[in-house]
Amino acid sequence: xxxxxxxxxxxxxxxxxxxxxxxxxxxxxITQGQVLQPAVDAxxxxxxxxxxxxxxSLAAAALLIPLGIDPVVHMTSRDRNRIALGxxxxxxxxxxxxxxxxxxxxxxxxxxxxxxxxxxxxxxLKFMKYIQSLKQSNDDLLAPDFLIGAQSSLLNPGPDxxxxxxxxxxxxxxxxxxxxxxxDMDTVRSHMARMIELKLxxxxxxxxxxxxxxxxxxxxRLRDSGNRLPIPQSIIARMEQASxxxxxxxxxxxxxxxxxxSIPGVxxxxxxxxxxxxxxxxxxxxxxxxxx
Numbered sequence: 234x235x236x237x238x239x240x241x242x243x244x245x246x247x248x249x250x251x252x253x254x255x256x257x258x259x260x261x262x263i264t265q266g267q268v269l270q271p272a273v274d275a276x277x278x279x280x281x282x283x284x285x286x287x288x289x290s291l292a293a294a295a296l297l298i299p300l301g302i303d304p305v306v307h308m309t310s311r312d313r314n315r316i317a318l319g320x321x322x323x324x325x326x327x328x329x330x331x332x333x334x335x336x337x338x339x340x341x342x343x344x345x346x347x348x349x350x351x352x353x354x355x356x357x358l359k360f361m362k363y364i365q366s367l368k369q370s371n372d373d374l375l376a377p378d379f380l381i382g383a384q385s386s387l388l389n390p391g392p393d394x395x396x397x398x399x400x401x402x403x404x405x406x407x408x409x410x411x412x413x414x415x416x417d418m419d420t421v422r423s424h425m426a427r428m429i430e431l432k433l434x435x436x437x438x439x440x441x442x443x444x445x446x447x448x449x450x451x452x453x454r455l456r457d458s459g460n461r462l463p464i465p466q467s468i469i470a471r472m473e474q475a476s477x478x479x480x481x482x483x484x485x486x487x488x489x490x491x492x493x494x495s496i497p498g499v500x501x502x503x504x505x506x507x508x509x510x511x512x513x514x515x516x517x518x519x520x521x522x523x524x525x
Contacts, residue, residue, distance in 0.1 A: 237379070247522065256287075266297050268514065278304050280309040290307055291328075304330060311336075331379055333380070334382035335364070358401060361407055365406025382411055390423065411442065412440070415463050417464075418493070420463060426497075440499075441499055441503070446468075447482055448479070448482070455507075494522060
């Protein structure tokens with residue numbers, strides 16, 4: 234079952250993010266895919282989120298689809314103009330991609346060792362509208378049920394807060410919203426309660442993101458990075474006190490997976506890791522939410 238079908242028919246969808254930086258060739262990419270495939274509904278392929286050299290998400294999708302692995306292909310407006318993005322989109326649909334996640338992408342800072350130009354020819358919102366227009370046209374380039382994903386900030390809303398940018402993405406044709414990593418379930422519950430109150434869950438699906446943490450030091454790094462990921466001190470304390478931090482990170486992820494699956498309005502989760510990729514299927518199995 235493809236991701237677009239799973240999101241429609243399953244109560245809770247699980248995807249996993251592949252590490253394309255560590256998959257420079259077909260063999261290593263396929264090995265990653267085989268590790269994840271039995272445990273997830275789809276894999277997510279990032280689009281040069283950093284300046285590190287990696288396989289393109291489109292090439293990765295072309296290698297995975299014949300193996301029955303459904304990819305959610307990320308497309309970033311930072312690196313290509315609208316012509317290149319449009320060509321990649323048509324190419325993606327031609328090889329069997331049926332879900333994309335559209336991102337603006339961060340500015341690439343110029344350094345002595347990295348001298349690249351940011352493009353930003355077309356804003357992510359406009360590109361989503363363009364994809365929506367293709368879905369509604371008679372050209373048959375994209376199927377009407379082709380999924381458009383977008384990103385949004387996850388925050389603890391006030392009683393009068395309205396997510397204007399998120400509503401714009403809904404209006405532009407987004408079918409699902411994917412939030413950044415969050416380990417704070419109180420924030421998730423509060424945020425989703427507001428989405429339900431505003432009836433946005435009738436218009437769009439909401440996916441959270443979790444990570445298996447390999448160590449307490451990595452948890453602290455993620456918390457203190459520029460992204461300021463919300464990782465409660467209680468989780469870091471558990472990692473510090475654990476005799477096997479990696480196993481503890483898997484168990485923490487499993488607990489949070491079960492909790493996310495019980496939160497009204499949450500349709501799924503994307504899992505990632507900076508540790509061993511096998512920790513993702515291990516966390517899913519430990520959560521009792523296994524696909525098999």
